[in-house]
Amino acid sequence: MTLHELGYRPWxxxxxxxxxxxxxxxxxxxxxxxxxxxxxxxxxxxxLPTVYLGVGFFLYEQSVDHSLIARRVLIxxxxxxxxxxxxxxxxxxxxxMIRHAFWSMLLLVFLRYxxxxxxxxxxxxxxxxxxxxxxxxxxxxxxxxxxxxxxxxLLGKAMVIFTYLSLITLLPATGxxxxxxxxxxxxxxLYETWDLPLRVGAATLVLMIPAASLALMFSSLTVERRYAGxxxxxxxxxxxxxxxxxxxxxxxGDWWWVSVKHTIGKVQAWIFGVExxxxxxxxxxxxxxxxxxxxxxxRARILTxxxx
Numbered sequence: 001m002t003l004h005e006l007g008y009r010p011w012x013x014x015x016x017x018x019x020x021x022x023x024x025x026x027x028x029x030x031x032x033x034x035x036x037x038x039x040x041x042x043x044x045x046x047x048l049p050t051v052y053l054g055v056g057f058f059l060y061e062q063s064v065d066h067s068l069i070a071r072r073v074l075i076x077x078x079x080x081x082x083x084x085x086x087x088x089x090x091x092x093x094x095x096x097m098i099r100h101a102f103w104s105m106l107l108l109v110f111l112r113y114x115x116x117x118x119x120x121x122x123x124x125x126x127x128x129x130x131x132x133x134x135x136x137x138x139x140x141x142x143x144x145x146x147x148x149x150x151x152x153x154l155l156g157k158a159m160v161i162f163t164y165l166s167l168i169t170l171l172p173a174t175g176x177x178x179x180x181x182x183x184x185x186x187x188x189x190l191y192e193t194w195d196l197p198l199r200v201g202a203a204t205l206v207l208m209i210p211a212a213s214l215a216l217m218f219s220s221l222t223v224e225r226r227y228a229g230x231x232x233x234x235x236x237x238x239x240x241x242x243x244x245x246x247x248x249x250x251x252x253g254d255w256w257w258v259s260v261k262h263t264i265g266k267v268q269a270w271i272f273g274v275e276x277x278x279x280x281x282x283x284x285x286x287x288x289x290x291x292x293x294x295x296x297x298x299r300a301r302i303l304t305x306x307x308x
Contacts, residue, residue, distance in 0.1 A: 021147075021148050021152050021156070022152045022153070022155040022156035022159065023156070023159075024156070025143075025152075025153060025155075025156025025157060025159075026155075026156045026157075026159035026160055026163070029130060029156065029157060029159075029160035030159075030160050030163050030164075033125075033126035033160060033164065036125060036126060038125060039122070039125045039126055039164075042118075042121060042122055042125060043122065043164070043167055043168060045118070046115065046118045046122060046167075046168035046172075047168070047172055049110060049114040049115065049118075049172075050110075050172045050175065050176055052114075053106055053107075053109070053110050053114075053176050054176060054179055056106050057103070057106065057176065057179060057180040057183055058183055060099075060102055060106075061180075061183045061184060061185075064099075064185070099184075099189060099192060099193065100192055100193050100196075101273070103177070103180055103193055103196055104196065104199070104272040104273055104274070105272070105274070106176070107173055107176065107177070107196060107199070107200060107203075107272065108203070108268060108269060108272040108274060110172075110173055110176065111169060111173060111200070111203050111204065111207065111268060112264075112265045112268050112269070113265075115168055115169045115172070115173075115207075116207065116261060116264065116265065117261075118168055119165060119168065119169070119207060119211060120232075120233065120236045120261075122164055122165070122168055123161060123164070123165070123211055123212075123215050123232070124229055124232050124233055126160075126164070127160075127161055127212075127215035127216070127218075127219060127228075127232065128215070128218065128219050128225045128226075128228035128229040128232060129219065129225045129228070130157045130160060130161075130215070130216065130219050131157060131216060131219040131220045131298065131301075131302065132219045132220075132222060132223055132224065132225050132228050133225070135220070135222075135223045135305070136223040136224075138305075140153075140302060140305065150299050150302050150303055151299070153302065154216060154295060154298060154299060154302070157216055157219075158212040158213070158216060161208070161211065161212040161215055161216075162208050162212060165204075165207070165208045165211065165212075166204070166208075169204045169207060169208070170200065170201065170204045173200045173204070174197060174200060177193075177196055177197055177200065180193075181193075199271050199272055199273075202271050203268040203271045203272065206264055206267045206268055206271065206287065207264055207268070209287075209291050210260065210264060210287050210290050210291050210294075213290065213291040213292075213294035213295050213298075214232070214235065214260070214290065214291075214294045215232055216294065216295070216298045217293075217294035217295070217297050217298045218231040218232045218235075219298075220297070220298040220301035220302060221297075221301060235260060236259075236260065236261055239258060239259035239260050239261060239262070240259055240261055240262075242255075242258045242259060243255050243256070243258050243259040243261075243262050246258060256283060257282070257283070257286060260290065263283045263286055263287055263290075264283075264287065266279070266280050266283035267280050267283050267284050267287060270284075
C-alpha cells in the first residue's frame with residue numbers, strides 16, 4: 001500500500017465477540033495496575049494475616065486433642081474479638097463440639113477486620129485512576145466509538161477491582177479453609193464444614209461489590225487522581241472515626257450505619273451465622289442502596305461528556 005493511498009484497511013488481528021468487550025477493559029486495567037510496585041508489595045503484605053489465622057486453626061486442632069496449653073493460648077488470642085464471646089465457654093469445655101462455629105468465627109475475623117482494613121489500602125493504590133485517567137485523556141471517546149455500552153465499560157473497570165480484591169480475600173480465605181481441613185484429624189470435617197467456602201464467597205462479594213461501586217464513583221467525579229483518592233480514603237476513615245466517637249459518647253450502642261466498613265461487617269457476620277438476619281437486613285439494604293447509587297452516578301458522569 002502506497003503512502004498516499006487512502007481508504008479502509010483490512011484488519012489482520014484477532015477478532016473478539018461482543019460478549020467479552022468488558023474483559024478487554026478489565027485485562028488492560030489489571031496489567032496497568034500491576035505496574036505499580038507499591039501495589040505488588042501491598043499484595044504480599046496482605047497475605048501476612050493468613051499466618052496469624054493459620055496459627056489459630058493449628059491451636060484449635062491441638063486443643064481438640066486435649067492440649068490444655070494450646071486451649072489457653074487460643075482463648076487468650078481470640079478474646080479481644082467480640083465474635084468470640086459466644087464460643088469461649090464451649091471452647092473451655094469441649095472444643096470438638098464447636099468446630100463449625102470456631103472456623104466460621106476465624107474466617108469472619110479474617111475478612112471483616114484484617115482484610116477489610118487492607119482492602120481500603122489496596123483499592124486506594126490503583127482504583128482512583130481507573131476512570132479519572134480516561135476522563136483526563138479523553139480515552140472514553142475511543143472506548144465508545146465502538147459498540148461498547150456504559151454498563152460494559154463499568155463492568156470492565158469493576159472487574160479490575162474484583163481481581164485484586166480476590167487476591168487478598170477469596171484466595172487466602174479459601175487457603176485457610178484448606179489448611180484447617182489438613183490440620184484436622186480426618187476428612188469427616190468436610191461434612192461438618194462444607195458450607196464455609198460458600199460463606200466465604202458470599203462474604204467476599206458483600207465486601208467487593210460496594211467497594212468497587214464506591215471506588216468507581218469517586219474515580220468518575222474528577223479528572224484528578226489525588227482528589228478521587230482523597231474521597232476514597234476519607235469515606236472509610238471518617239466513617240470509622242464517627243462510629244468510634246458515637247460509641248464512646250453514647251456509652252455503647254450499635255452505630256454501624258455511620259460507617260461503610262461496619263455496615264459491611266454487619267452483613268458478613270450474618271453470612272457466617274454470628275448475626276441474626278433481622279438485625280443484618282437493614283445493613284444489607286443500605287449496602288445495596290450505596291452500590292446502586294454509586295454505579296448510577298458513575299454511569300451518569302461517564303455519559304455526560306458524550307452528550308456535550
